[in-house]
Amino acid sequence: MERRMSVATHWGSFVAVVDSGRLVRIEPRHDDPAPSPIGPGMVTAADDSARVLRPAVRKGWLNGEPRAHGTARGTDAFVEVSWDHAITLVSDELRRVRSQHGDSAVFGGSYGWASAGRFHHAQGQLHRFLALDGGYTDARNTYSTAALEVILPHVIGGHPWSYQSRMPMWAEVVDNCELVVAFGGLALKNSQINPGGLARHQTQDLQRQCREAGVRFVNISPIRSDVAGFLDAEWLPVVPNTDTAAMLGIAHTMLVNGWHDEDFLRRCCVGFDRFASYLLGELDGIRKDAAWAAKITGISRDAITDLARRLTTRRSLIMVNYAVQRADHGEQPIWMSVVLAAMAGSMGRPGCGWGAGYATMDATGVARDRAFVATVPEVANPVPDFIPVARIADTLLHPGEVIDYDGKRLTLPELRLVYWCGGNPFHHHQDLHRLTRAWQTPDTVVVHEAWWNTTAKFADIVLPVATSLERDDFAAGFSDPHLVAMPKVREPAGESRTDHHIFAALASRLGFEQEFTESRSEIGWVRHLYEQTRAKLGDDAALPSFDDFWRSSTAELPASTGPFPGSFEALRSDPQRFPLPTPSGRIEIFSEEIDSFGYDDCAGHPKWYEPVEWLRADLSDRFPLHLISNQPASRLHSQYDNGDHSLSSKIRGREPVAINPLDAASRGIESGMIVRVYNDRGSCLAGAVLSDDVMPGVVQLSTGAWWDPVQPGLSGTLDRHGNPNVLTADRPCSRLSQGPSALSALVDVEFYDEPLPDVLAFAPPSLVPPS
Template sequence: MVNQKNKGSNGEKTCLKGIGWLGFGLGANTAAVDVKDGKIIRIRPFHYEDKYKREHMKPWKIKARGKTFEPTMRSLIPPFSIVYKQRVYSKNRILYPLKRVDWDPAGERNTQNRGKSKYARISWDEAATLIAEELQRVQKKYGPYSVLAAADGHGEGKCIHGPHGCQTHLLDLLGGYTLQARNPDSWEGWYWGAKHVWGTDPVGQGIQNNLWLDCSENTEMMLFWGCDPETTPWGWSGQAASRLCYWFNEIGIETIYVCPDFNYGAAAHADKWIPVRPNTDSALQFAIAYTWITEDLYDKEYVATHVHGFEEFKKEVMGETDKIPKTPKWAEDICGVPARIIKALARKWHKQATSTAHCNGGSYIRSTYSHEPGRLEVCLLGMQGLGKPGRNQLKMIEWQFFALNEQMPGPRSEVIPNVAGAYHGWAFTGNESLIPKTLIPQAITTEEPFTWYGSSIAGFPKEDQFVQYKFPIDDKNSTLHMIWSDEPCWTTCWNGGNRMIEALRSPKMECIVCQQPWMENDCLFADIVLPINTKLEEEDISTDVYAGEFNLVYHEGQCIEPLGESKSDYEAVGEVAKKLGLYEEYTKGKSIEEWVKEGFDHSGIENMISYEEFREKDYYVIPTADGWENDPRGFGPFAEDPVVHPLDTPTGKLEFFSTDLAKYFPDDKERKPVPQWIPFGESHSESLLHPRAKKYPYLIVSNHPRWRVHANLDDCAWLREIPTCKVKGPDGYLYEPLWINPIDAKNLGIKYGDVVRIHNDRGWTLGGAYVTERIMPGVIYQDHGSRLDPIVAGESDRGGDNNLICPGMITSKNCAGEVTSGFLVGIEKVDVNELRAQYPDAFNRAYDAKSGLIIDAWLEEGK
């Protein structure tokens, strides 16, 4: 490797970059970026052994069943990292500040035209002045909490330069703001449900300590429930989960995939696929419990000593509370899994040491009432002796969200690095005024104060769910009148996107500022757009604790000069700070180099290597800890002695009957103290059992995308050439694939390549038909997060953005989580020529043939 400080004679250099999409101030997917003459030549795996030999790193080994699993000596970067060069040089890059042409802060603001109007180029001086003046005006007129900081979620993993939150630091200096609270989107059902069974903060998934070793030695069957380990972790954990799955196959662990789609993980690893209709998993889970109870197949001794409220749970299973015994035959009609398969799975689960596995959560845990399957999974694990050898819940990604506390499923390193000391604007903590992300549209349009329970912030303890919040916080504060966003993908990643578009056009919303490298999604509704450079154009410091190989801290050199007039998030907010006379306070008087040193000084490795040596080598691999094999394994200590090692629940046991839910929400029909089967209710009607299904007869499953990271990378031509990434329509447009079973396709007269409309009472979007038996009948599948390409903004879309038509309601009455899968839709074939005649402006835009990007469609003048 050529050190980035020691350039070759022909202008060559290599920089280390974490090309992952965490957005939490941490890096991932460490790669080597080769640069020549100021241009990115290639992005490739990073080789550990260039400067640190094996004896320093102390590579771990897992020996099980006569085989050995050990780390590779290079990073396992995914295709996303390799193609990121195209993202840097995308035609969609914003190269200079923009202002909406018909937005005049001194006159007519024309909020109704957001998403329609074009943009004109302005200078940085004008942009920073406009933003500073609007901040001062709005805060003076309405109060500081009238400004919303949309500063959270997935984005480029940066540290100094703004992993969501640089503007929050400046807004703090101005007297405060309202925080858009980060929902636990990948953990919704566990966060709102499972936490109340096993008490596991921060996000509700199980204790992960040392589970690679436990599963390797003891697990006989692994249930991959509603997840795809070959897809989901690419954005932040490379191919570590894939490698682990191959290891489990190699040592003979039987793998069962329970999901509506025969996903890529199932295709590569499954011994059996059990297709289940979206959002009916709780019916299947109840039927498994019924089989165990009626056939005497659960661990009675464990339940008697480790479980609170089993009798109440048993009554629910047997139908004593609602007159509906949850038999396999009853479940078959609901979830689509034959009763014989349910009983066979239940008997096999009892007979073999079984763990469940997830890669985050996927659509299984992001639907209506997702707290029910989330906590039912824990109840099933408890009935078979949770924490006993081979019986745990494994998170396939080498990291425990928000923990940094050694709750790692893989072998532990000597320290878990953390360079947050270099970052000054973290936006995920509490704030006096906050709003869950799912409630932002309501907060914009409301005229009256409203309340909800739980901040919804992913890392907050379960007790926070019993706290009532209010917006505005008191009678002295106003509702929202300005948004400053550095994560402009609400409309394509959250639930009820069309409802959000309507809110963004409200005359109450007087100014919207977006800062982003690319002109896409929410940027189309902004009044001012600031050009942000990518992390390959910045200097930073970072860590990688996701790789599944080694933990490391590294210096991220600047690969290339910023394109156009783009600046980093940190620098962009700094321009506004200058106009407000707060630049010194904002930067704390430190240079970028000094912030890098600050991060190193608090990283955990400062006593292992000098800063000078660190900068000379550019990275430090943290050795594997001695004795990691002897660390506790998952819930093992609790299983061995629940008195000495109680859970963090009021009773210290697994609470099949939640004492907290009974205490705080005694009248909540949608999240009772005992898990229940709830197909629809007060908040939702997204079920085939509801009368709405006559009009919208299909359930849609919308997973983490295979060829994107949420809304990132939808413009990469190398990916778009893959047939499962896009389907070329008869008009040449590359449509977002929509999987449909051949039986349904035949009944609807649909064939591969047809353009189809997915619709419900919230709007419609288009897709390219991909006819395949890899999706079960009665279900369609389209990934979430595709690029917004509005036909009529707020009503219809061409790009396949199905988040626009997700339910706008939260998970359930007292759970402010998202609902982005498992909802009702209709589907029909459409004639593109007829659509072109009806919507000529949208269908006659000029598109770049390779990337599918709209060329200058939103600019008054060409770039």
């Protein structure tokens, strides 16, 4: 008999249909107006040949082979072992590393989205376990928004993510705004997802309401389809990595014509006079006017001038996407977008002003926050050491090196044991060949994984984990006003166990099981966290009992009413009564603090810095195409690349790469051909898609295809599958944020006329019996 069960994921809520314990299919919820197609593809992936079914240990590590540059990590066979043996190996190795090298030698940064669920959150479980065991070196910030997270607290104050509750919501844009200028676009594909889950997708409907209300949109992006067709947006193709120059040209035009909001700049900002001197060329002899910006950006002088006029004469909103800051000097477009909004006259007016990250997640711009929901309790980390998240390869390759970070000097620790779960560094990180070299240096790499992806193949000990379909939990997404039950849909594949089960077993061996589990079962924890939430919210929330919630599958949370400190509307009304949490209490167009750092790549006010790699660089003579490695439409990062939806998007098994017909014609490339995308860092195969949605000089290859090197131990070896991070540079945005600069990469493309190698990304490694 079929049963219908609730499923919650980062890409939405679904209904699982189960027959006699077998997962038959996954269906969208009837009340979701824009369900993601990723969900149904989870069915075939649940039991595909890539599942890790038993604990496995790399043969060379198990046999005690010494570390060397020629190590077989990534190429070696694996030996399947019992759970008891695996737990012994991991617990003994943790003891050894801590006793010989100290607690900071254990790296538990373990970055990644993992899966939805308040209890079975992989990083939360890992960090709790490692903190109770003595501590660990952590990672700070995210690959998605590192530059933004570091720069915004200096400019507008507050927590790095507090801007999301301070910018206009879509409903306010509908009612009040006339013009939206989107730097980096508003790609709806990105709004499929929401951290922690969501009950219903709302962004698409809200964007439609904006258009129906007469709001006009301008898309400043190298890709036309970064804005939905129904918005009828004006497209201004921009040379990648030049958004800051475009903004400066607009700002100069506002200034010299007297169109800027002098009152707001005087009352609510500091440092505009020093920035104005830079705009006018008084500091460096270069006027940042529309003609100057046109030469850099490819946007015409007239278009820049017209945009300046419209921004200052209409109720306007400047949006900036996360993608523009994942580049050389990525702090600058974020900072400059705030300054431009302050100049334009709409900052702090209802539905207008400034905002970041719209459409990158569904709840961004939909709700300011959600009510409290309990999660796995944190334990203070006894180790103070941390690294910026994107500097993991630097840390492994150069322990002891000192780097700058947000006004501090950090000494990179020596990491001897890497413990990773709930993420995939061989997806997130740039320059995968460099990461491969770095990955050989620690003594041991332990990974929890459900599938034999690249990270698992490059580990020493792989512990098979249950997926979100194979455990009990409940979800609560970012700013989503719902709790969604996640009952176990099916039994775990093979000998898979939950992360919590694994850490509880390790904690038992290491002597702190009771502190880790608090004597609760897993379903006991789920019930406890729900009841904690219910008690904290009180009678006004009227949440049902846990048993009723578990039966009904969804519960509505009360609307969050704040407080939301740092409001730009309050600042505009009275900057003395409602100061921002910055040193001056106002928007810092010039930051004395940043200026005091003395960085040569991030001054005290927004500036144009020429990127290391862009279409006007000398390197473009050899590599004349700019690579846009954006987020995929067919999966979440690398999650479910082995799912039906992602597999159906591929061309002859390779990831699709979009190229303008003019660039394709000059290279003899036609749609459907397999091409080689390459530069000095590496090369990959991809399937060509000709599209005039991509401006000439640009190619677009999404991230997330599982890396499939022909010779994993050979630096520069061909990737068979189409992972763009074999091409991207492992170079920080600046000394301020040390964030990734993935979108500063030049490449070329050629027809691949050699015999096509088989794609082995989803094939498990060689599994051998113990010797």
